[in-house]
Amino acid sequence: xxxxxxxxxxxxxxxxxxxxxxxxxxxxxxxxxxxxxxxxxxxxxxxxxxxxxxxxxxxxxxxxxxxxxxxxxxxxxxxxxxxxxxxxxxxxxxxxxxxxxxxxxxxxxxxxxxxxxxxxxxxxxxxxxxxxxxxxxxxxxxxxxxxxxxxxxxxxxxxxxxxxxxxxxxxxxxxxxxxxxxxxxxxxxxxxxxxxxxxxxxxxxxxxxxxxxxxxxxxxxxxxxxxxxxxxxxxxxxxxxxxxxxxxxxxxxxxxxxxxxxxxxxxxxxxxxxxxxxxxxxxxxxxxxxxxxxxxxxxxxxxxxxxxxxxxxxxxxxxxxxxxxxxxxxxxxxxxxxxxxxxxxxxxxxxxxxxxxxxxxxxxxxxxxxxxxxxx
Ligand SMILES: *Cc1c(COP(=O)(O)O)cnc(C)c1O
Numbered sequence: 571x572x573x574x575x576x577x578x579x580x581x582x583x584x585x586x587x588x589x590x591x592x593x594x595x596x597x598x599x600x601x602x603x604x605x606x607x608x609x610x611x612x613x614x615x616x617x618x619x620x621x622x623x624x625x626x627x628x629x630x631x632x633x634x635x636x637x638x639x640x641x642x643x644x645x646x647x648x649x650x651x652x653x654x655x656x657x658x659x660x661x662x663x664x665x666x667x668x669x670x671x672x673x674x675x676x677x678x679x680x681x682x683x684x685x686x687x688x689x690x691x692x693x694x695x696x697x698x699x700x701x702x703x704x705x706x707x708x709x710x711x712x713x714x715x716x717x718x719x720x721x722x723x724x725x726x727x728x729x730x731x732x733x734x735x736x737x738x739x740x741x742x743x744x745x746x747x748x749x750x751x752x753x754x755x756x757x758x759x760x761x762x763x764x765x766x767x768x769x770x771x772x773x774x775x776x777x778x779x780x781x782x783x784x785x786x787x788x789x790x791x792x793x794x795x796x797x798x799x800x801x802x803x804x805x806x807x808x809x810x811x812x813x814x815x816x817x818x819x820x821x822x823x824x825x826x827x828x829x830x831x832x833x834x835x836x837x838x839x840x841x842x843x844x845x846x847x848x849x850x851x852x853x854x855x856x857x858x859x860x861x862x863x864x865x866x867x868x869x870x871x872x873x874x875x876x877x878x879x880x881x882x883x884x885x886x887x888x889x890x891x892x893x894x895x896x897x898x899x900x901x902x903x904x905x906x907x908x909x910x911x912x913x914x915x916x917x918x919x920x921x922x923x924x925x926x927x928x929x930x931x932x933x934x935x936x937x938x939x940x941x942x943x944x945x946x
Pocket of ligand 1 (some may be wrong): 625724758795
Protein backbone atom coordinates (compact mmCIF):
# COMPACT_ATOMS: atom_id res chain seq x y z
CA UNK A 571 0.00 0.00 0.00
CA UNK A 572 1.30 3.46 -0.85
CA UNK A 573 0.18 5.49 2.17
CA UNK A 574 -1.39 8.90 1.85
CA UNK A 575 1.07 10.38 4.34
CA UNK A 576 4.32 9.43 6.00
CA UNK A 577 5.63 11.42 8.93
CA UNK A 578 8.74 13.31 7.80
CA UNK A 579 11.74 11.65 9.40
CA UNK A 580 15.37 12.28 8.50
CA UNK A 581 17.27 10.20 11.07
CA UNK A 582 19.02 13.22 12.60
CA UNK A 583 16.09 13.72 15.01
CA UNK A 584 17.43 10.92 17.25
CA UNK A 585 20.66 12.80 17.95
CA UNK A 586 18.84 15.99 18.89
CA UNK A 587 16.42 14.12 21.15
CA UNK A 588 19.33 12.33 22.84
CA UNK A 589 20.99 15.69 23.43
CA UNK A 590 17.79 17.14 24.86
CA UNK A 591 17.59 14.16 27.24
CA UNK A 592 21.03 15.07 28.61
CA UNK A 593 19.70 18.48 29.65
CA UNK A 594 18.48 19.25 33.14
CA UNK A 595 14.94 20.06 32.13
CA UNK A 596 12.56 18.96 29.43
CA UNK A 597 10.01 21.65 30.23
CA UNK A 598 9.02 24.32 27.71
CA UNK A 599 11.19 27.22 26.54
CA UNK A 600 14.46 25.30 26.90
CA UNK A 601 17.39 25.55 24.48
CA UNK A 602 15.73 23.67 21.59
CA UNK A 603 12.57 25.75 21.79
CA UNK A 604 14.75 28.88 21.64
CA UNK A 605 16.71 27.48 18.67
CA UNK A 606 13.50 26.72 16.76
CA UNK A 607 12.01 30.12 17.50
CA UNK A 608 15.18 31.92 16.46
CA UNK A 609 15.30 29.86 13.28
CA UNK A 610 11.72 30.79 12.43
CA UNK A 611 12.31 34.48 13.17
CA UNK A 612 15.45 34.63 11.03
CA UNK A 613 14.20 32.47 8.17
CA UNK A 614 10.80 34.13 7.82
CA UNK A 615 11.54 37.67 9.11
CA UNK A 616 8.81 37.90 11.71
CA UNK A 617 9.03 39.91 14.94
CA UNK A 618 8.51 36.95 17.23
CA UNK A 619 7.85 33.26 16.84
CA UNK A 620 6.52 31.14 19.72
CA UNK A 621 6.37 27.36 19.56
CA UNK A 622 2.99 26.00 20.62
CA UNK A 623 1.70 22.47 21.17
CA UNK A 624 -0.31 22.72 17.91
CA UNK A 625 -1.56 25.13 15.30
CA UNK A 626 -4.94 24.85 17.01
CA UNK A 627 -3.36 26.33 20.15
CA UNK A 628 -1.62 29.05 18.16
CA UNK A 629 -4.99 30.01 16.66
CA UNK A 630 -6.56 30.07 20.12
CA UNK A 631 -3.86 32.50 21.18
CA UNK A 632 -4.57 34.73 18.19
CA UNK A 633 -8.24 34.92 19.17
CA UNK A 634 -7.27 36.13 22.66
CA UNK A 635 -4.69 38.56 21.26
CA UNK A 636 -7.22 40.00 18.81
CA UNK A 637 -9.50 40.68 21.79
CA UNK A 638 -12.38 38.62 20.39
CA UNK A 639 -15.46 38.92 22.61
CA UNK A 640 -18.89 37.27 22.54
CA UNK A 641 -20.91 38.54 19.59
CA UNK A 642 -17.89 39.62 17.53
CA UNK A 643 -17.81 38.37 13.97
CA UNK A 644 -14.87 36.69 12.29
CA UNK A 645 -14.69 36.18 8.52
CA UNK A 646 -13.12 33.03 7.06
CA UNK A 647 -13.66 30.42 4.36
CA UNK A 648 -15.96 27.47 5.07
CA UNK A 649 -13.54 25.23 3.21
CA UNK A 650 -11.05 24.75 6.05
CA UNK A 651 -10.17 22.66 9.08
CA UNK A 652 -12.34 22.99 12.19
CA UNK A 653 -9.63 24.66 14.28
CA UNK A 654 -9.74 27.79 12.13
CA UNK A 655 -13.27 28.39 13.41
CA UNK A 656 -13.13 26.73 16.84
CA UNK A 657 -10.40 29.06 18.10
CA UNK A 658 -12.77 32.02 17.72
CA UNK A 659 -15.93 30.18 18.76
CA UNK A 660 -14.20 29.47 22.08
CA UNK A 661 -14.09 33.27 22.66
CA UNK A 662 -17.79 33.58 21.79
CA UNK A 663 -17.43 34.79 18.21
CA UNK A 664 -19.94 34.25 15.42
CA UNK A 665 -18.29 32.87 12.32
CA UNK A 666 -19.09 34.40 8.95
CA UNK A 667 -18.17 32.09 6.10
CA UNK A 668 -17.36 33.45 2.67
CA UNK A 669 -17.09 31.49 -0.59
CA UNK A 670 -13.76 30.37 -2.06
CA UNK A 671 -12.16 30.95 -5.45
CA UNK A 672 -12.41 27.96 -7.78
CA UNK A 673 -8.74 28.23 -8.84
CA UNK A 674 -6.79 28.20 -5.53
CA UNK A 675 -9.70 27.15 -3.25
CA UNK A 676 -8.72 30.08 -1.03
CA UNK A 677 -11.17 32.65 0.33
CA UNK A 678 -12.43 34.88 -2.47
CA UNK A 679 -10.96 38.23 -1.48
CA UNK A 680 -13.54 40.05 -3.62
CA UNK A 681 -16.38 38.78 -1.41
CA UNK A 682 -14.91 39.79 1.94
CA UNK A 683 -15.88 43.45 2.08
CA UNK A 684 -19.56 42.70 1.57
CA UNK A 685 -19.52 40.38 4.61
CA UNK A 686 -18.18 43.07 6.97
CA UNK A 687 -20.59 44.44 9.59
CA UNK A 688 -20.02 46.76 12.58
CA UNK A 689 -19.41 43.59 14.62
CA UNK A 690 -16.59 42.27 12.43
CA UNK A 691 -13.26 42.02 14.27
CA UNK A 692 -11.02 39.85 12.15
CA UNK A 693 -10.41 38.18 8.80
CA UNK A 694 -8.79 34.75 8.80
CA UNK A 695 -7.33 33.81 5.43
CA UNK A 696 -6.38 30.13 5.15
CA UNK A 697 -3.55 29.41 2.71
CA UNK A 698 -4.89 26.19 1.28
CA UNK A 699 -2.29 23.66 0.11
CA UNK A 700 0.42 26.19 0.95
CA UNK A 701 -0.72 28.50 -1.85
CA UNK A 702 -1.22 32.08 -0.71
CA UNK A 703 -4.48 33.97 -0.48
CA UNK A 704 -4.60 37.36 -2.23
CA UNK A 705 -3.01 39.09 0.76
CA UNK A 706 -2.52 42.58 -0.73
CA UNK A 707 -6.28 42.96 -1.19
CA UNK A 708 -7.05 41.39 2.18
CA UNK A 709 -4.63 43.71 4.03
CA UNK A 710 -6.09 46.75 2.26
CA UNK A 711 -9.63 45.80 3.30
CA UNK A 712 -8.47 45.16 6.86
CA UNK A 713 -6.72 48.50 7.09
CA UNK A 714 -9.72 50.36 5.73
CA UNK A 715 -12.08 48.70 8.25
CA UNK A 716 -9.57 48.43 11.12
CA UNK A 717 -9.70 44.65 11.34
CA UNK A 718 -7.19 42.07 12.46
CA UNK A 719 -5.77 39.72 9.88
CA UNK A 720 -4.84 36.31 11.25
CA UNK A 721 -3.25 33.96 8.74
CA UNK A 722 -3.99 30.29 9.14
CA UNK A 723 -0.70 29.25 7.57
CA UNK A 724 -0.87 25.70 8.98
CA UNK A 725 -0.08 24.38 5.52
CA UNK A 726 2.08 27.29 4.41
CA UNK A 727 5.44 26.89 6.15
CA UNK A 728 8.12 28.02 3.64
CA UNK A 729 5.61 29.31 1.09
CA UNK A 730 5.69 32.95 0.01
CA UNK A 731 3.46 35.67 -1.41
CA UNK A 732 5.35 38.34 -3.39
CA UNK A 733 8.48 37.04 -1.67
CA UNK A 734 7.09 37.34 1.88
CA UNK A 735 6.72 34.24 4.03
CA UNK A 736 3.14 33.17 4.68
CA UNK A 737 2.23 33.77 8.29
CA UNK A 738 4.26 37.01 8.42
CA UNK A 739 1.94 39.23 6.36
CA UNK A 740 -1.09 39.58 8.65
CA UNK A 741 -0.92 40.83 12.24
CA UNK A 742 -0.63 37.26 13.45
CA UNK A 743 0.08 33.91 11.82
CA UNK A 744 -0.23 30.26 12.83
CA UNK A 745 1.86 27.29 11.63
CA UNK A 746 1.26 23.59 12.15
CA UNK A 747 3.96 21.02 12.84
CA UNK A 748 1.51 18.13 12.96
CA UNK A 749 2.89 14.96 11.39
CA UNK A 750 0.72 15.40 8.31
CA UNK A 751 2.34 18.76 7.57
CA UNK A 752 5.68 19.48 5.83
CA UNK A 753 7.73 19.64 9.06
CA UNK A 754 6.82 18.05 12.35
CA UNK A 755 7.84 18.31 15.96
CA UNK A 756 7.30 14.57 16.30
CA UNK A 757 3.54 14.26 15.96
CA UNK A 758 1.88 17.41 17.23
CA UNK A 759 3.15 20.97 17.20
CA UNK A 760 2.73 24.49 15.95
CA UNK A 761 3.91 28.06 16.15
CA UNK A 762 2.43 31.49 16.61
CA UNK A 763 4.01 34.30 14.60
CA UNK A 764 3.58 37.80 15.97
CA UNK A 765 4.17 40.46 13.36
CA UNK A 766 3.33 43.63 15.28
CA UNK A 767 5.43 44.88 18.22
CA UNK A 768 2.46 45.76 20.40
CA UNK A 769 1.25 42.16 20.73
CA UNK A 770 4.57 40.51 21.63
CA UNK A 771 4.51 40.95 25.40
CA UNK A 772 0.90 39.89 25.72
CA UNK A 773 1.54 36.80 23.56
CA UNK A 774 4.35 35.79 25.88
CA UNK A 775 2.10 36.20 28.93
CA UNK A 776 -0.91 34.34 27.49
CA UNK A 777 1.37 31.46 26.54
CA UNK A 778 2.74 31.23 30.12
CA UNK A 779 -0.60 30.71 31.89
CA UNK A 780 -1.28 34.43 32.05
CA UNK A 781 1.85 35.12 34.09
CA UNK A 782 4.84 37.36 33.49
CA UNK A 783 7.19 34.44 34.07
CA UNK A 784 9.23 35.06 30.92
CA UNK A 785 10.05 38.58 32.06
CA UNK A 786 11.04 37.15 35.45
CA UNK A 787 13.43 34.65 33.84
CA UNK A 788 15.02 37.48 31.88
CA UNK A 789 15.58 39.37 35.14
CA UNK A 790 13.27 42.21 34.11
CA UNK A 791 11.11 41.86 37.27
CA UNK A 792 11.85 40.31 40.72
CA UNK A 793 8.81 38.07 41.09
CA UNK A 794 6.30 36.63 38.72
CA UNK A 795 2.57 36.73 39.12
CA UNK A 796 -0.79 36.30 37.44
CA UNK A 797 -1.37 39.32 35.20
CA UNK A 798 -3.75 38.28 32.39
CA UNK A 799 -5.87 35.44 31.04
CA UNK A 800 -3.82 32.62 29.62
CA UNK A 801 -3.18 28.94 29.33
CA UNK A 802 -0.28 26.56 28.90
CA UNK A 803 0.61 27.08 25.27
CA UNK A 804 4.20 25.85 25.25
CA UNK A 805 5.45 22.45 24.11
CA UNK A 806 8.10 20.37 25.89
CA UNK A 807 11.71 20.20 24.77
CA UNK A 808 11.59 16.75 23.16
CA UNK A 809 9.13 18.06 20.60
CA UNK A 810 11.30 21.10 19.97
CA UNK A 811 14.40 18.91 19.55
CA UNK A 812 12.62 16.79 16.92
CA UNK A 813 11.47 19.91 15.11
CA UNK A 814 14.88 21.57 15.17
CA UNK A 815 16.40 18.60 13.33
CA UNK A 816 13.78 19.09 10.60
CA UNK A 817 14.07 22.87 10.38
CA UNK A 818 17.84 22.54 9.85
CA UNK A 819 17.04 20.40 6.80
CA UNK A 820 14.03 22.44 5.69
CA UNK A 821 15.45 23.25 2.24
CA UNK A 822 16.13 19.61 1.58
CA UNK A 823 12.64 18.53 2.63
CA UNK A 824 11.09 21.35 0.59
CA UNK A 825 13.07 20.43 -2.55
CA UNK A 826 12.08 16.80 -2.22
CA UNK A 827 8.38 17.64 -1.99
CA UNK A 828 8.54 20.15 -4.83
CA UNK A 829 10.18 17.57 -7.08
CA UNK A 830 7.33 15.14 -6.35
CA UNK A 831 4.74 17.84 -6.93
CA UNK A 832 6.21 18.79 -10.32
CA UNK A 833 6.35 15.13 -11.37
CA UNK A 834 2.70 14.62 -10.49
CA UNK A 835 1.81 17.74 -12.43
CA UNK A 836 3.73 16.77 -15.58
CA UNK A 837 2.43 13.22 -15.57
CA UNK A 838 -1.20 14.28 -15.05
CA UNK A 839 -1.20 17.26 -17.43
CA UNK A 840 -2.39 15.21 -20.44
CA UNK A 841 -5.48 14.03 -18.48
CA UNK A 842 -6.17 17.63 -17.57
CA UNK A 843 -5.86 18.70 -21.20
CA UNK A 844 -8.36 15.99 -22.16
CA UNK A 845 -10.80 17.58 -19.68
CA UNK A 846 -10.89 14.48 -17.46
CA UNK A 847 -9.52 16.14 -14.32
CA UNK A 848 -8.47 19.58 -13.04
CA UNK A 849 -5.03 20.35 -11.63
CA UNK A 850 -3.99 22.82 -8.90
CA UNK A 851 -3.45 26.46 -9.85
CA UNK A 852 -0.57 28.47 -8.38
CA UNK A 853 -0.82 32.23 -9.09
CA UNK A 854 2.31 34.15 -10.22
CA UNK A 855 2.55 35.95 -6.90
CA UNK A 856 3.06 32.70 -4.95
CA UNK A 857 5.87 30.27 -4.47
CA UNK A 858 4.46 27.21 -2.76
CA UNK A 859 5.81 24.42 -0.59
CA UNK A 860 4.17 21.37 -2.21
CA UNK A 861 2.19 20.73 0.93
CA UNK A 862 -0.43 18.85 -1.02
CA UNK A 863 -1.08 17.38 -4.43
CA UNK A 864 -4.74 17.28 -5.29
CA UNK A 865 -6.79 16.77 -8.41
CA UNK A 866 -10.43 17.54 -9.04
CA UNK A 867 -12.71 15.02 -10.73
CA UNK A 868 -15.79 16.08 -12.65
CA UNK A 869 -18.31 14.88 -10.07
CA UNK A 870 -18.77 13.45 -6.59
CA UNK A 871 -19.70 10.00 -8.00
CA UNK A 872 -16.57 9.94 -10.11
CA UNK A 873 -14.47 10.88 -7.11
CA UNK A 874 -15.94 8.09 -4.97
CA UNK A 875 -15.19 5.58 -7.74
CA UNK A 876 -11.66 6.90 -8.29
CA UNK A 877 -10.77 6.67 -4.59
CA UNK A 878 -12.12 3.11 -4.57
CA UNK A 879 -10.17 2.25 -7.74
CA UNK A 880 -6.93 3.59 -6.24
CA UNK A 881 -7.56 1.68 -3.03
CA UNK A 882 -7.98 -1.58 -4.95
CA UNK A 883 -4.62 -0.92 -6.60
CA UNK A 884 -2.91 -0.29 -3.26
CA UNK A 885 -2.96 3.51 -3.25
CA UNK A 886 -4.39 5.45 -0.35
CA UNK A 887 -6.01 8.73 -1.38
CA UNK A 888 -8.37 10.93 0.55
CA UNK A 889 -10.62 13.98 0.46
CA UNK A 890 -11.54 16.82 2.81
CA UNK A 891 -13.12 19.15 4.12
CA UNK A 892 -16.82 18.86 4.81
CA UNK A 893 -17.59 22.58 4.41
CA UNK A 894 -17.87 23.98 7.93
CA UNK A 895 -21.14 25.81 7.28
CA UNK A 896 -22.83 22.45 6.52
CA UNK A 897 -21.51 20.77 9.69
CA UNK A 898 -23.49 20.48 12.94
CA UNK A 899 -21.31 22.96 14.85
CA UNK A 900 -20.90 25.21 11.85
CA UNK A 901 -24.66 25.63 11.61
CA UNK A 902 -24.76 26.53 15.28
CA UNK A 903 -21.81 28.92 15.42
CA UNK A 904 -21.71 30.40 11.95
CA UNK A 905 -23.52 31.56 8.87
CA UNK A 906 -22.62 31.62 5.22
CA UNK A 907 -22.60 35.10 3.75
CA UNK A 908 -23.63 35.21 0.10
CA UNK A 909 -23.93 32.24 -2.22
CA UNK A 910 -22.08 28.94 -1.86
CA UNK A 911 -21.09 28.80 -5.50
CA UNK A 912 -17.77 27.00 -5.22
CA UNK A 913 -17.22 25.72 -1.67
CA UNK A 914 -19.42 22.62 -1.64
CA UNK A 915 -19.00 21.89 -5.32
CA UNK A 916 -15.18 21.89 -5.12
CA UNK A 917 -15.07 20.03 -1.85
CA UNK A 918 -17.14 17.25 -3.50
CA UNK A 919 -14.68 16.83 -6.37
CA UNK A 920 -11.30 17.06 -4.65
CA UNK A 921 -8.98 14.08 -4.18
CA UNK A 922 -5.65 14.31 -2.34
CA UNK A 923 -2.94 12.01 -3.65
CA UNK A 924 -0.09 10.58 -1.55
CA UNK A 925 2.40 13.35 -0.76
CA UNK A 926 5.23 13.15 1.72
CA UNK A 927 8.96 13.59 2.10
CA UNK A 928 10.65 10.64 0.43
CA UNK A 929 7.83 9.73 -1.97
CA UNK A 930 9.57 7.97 -4.88
CA UNK A 931 9.31 8.74 -8.56
CA UNK A 932 8.46 5.08 -9.11
CA UNK A 933 5.43 5.42 -6.83
CA UNK A 934 4.36 8.66 -8.51
CA UNK A 935 4.54 6.96 -11.89
CA UNK A 936 2.46 4.05 -10.58
CA UNK A 937 -0.13 6.40 -9.04
CA UNK A 938 -0.49 8.52 -12.18
CA UNK A 939 -0.65 5.45 -14.43
CA UNK A 940 -3.38 4.02 -12.19
CA UNK A 941 -5.37 7.26 -12.44
CA UNK A 942 -4.99 7.16 -16.20
CA UNK A 943 -6.20 3.56 -16.29
CA UNK A 944 -9.30 4.60 -14.32
CA UNK A 945 -10.22 7.07 -17.06
CA UNK A 946 -9.57 4.50 -19.77
C1 LIG B 1 -3.61 21.14 10.10
C2 LIG B 1 -4.40 22.38 10.11
C3 LIG B 1 -4.76 23.01 11.31
C4 LIG B 1 -4.52 22.41 12.68
O1 LIG B 1 -3.21 22.12 12.94
P1 LIG B 1 -2.84 21.32 14.29
O2 LIG B 1 -1.36 21.56 14.41
O3 LIG B 1 -3.17 19.89 14.03
O4 LIG B 1 -3.61 21.90 15.40
C5 LIG B 1 -5.43 24.21 11.24
N1 LIG B 1 -5.75 24.77 10.07
C6 LIG B 1 -5.45 24.18 8.89
C7 LIG B 1 -5.82 24.85 7.60
C8 LIG B 1 -4.77 22.96 8.88
O5 LIG B 1 -4.47 22.38 7.72
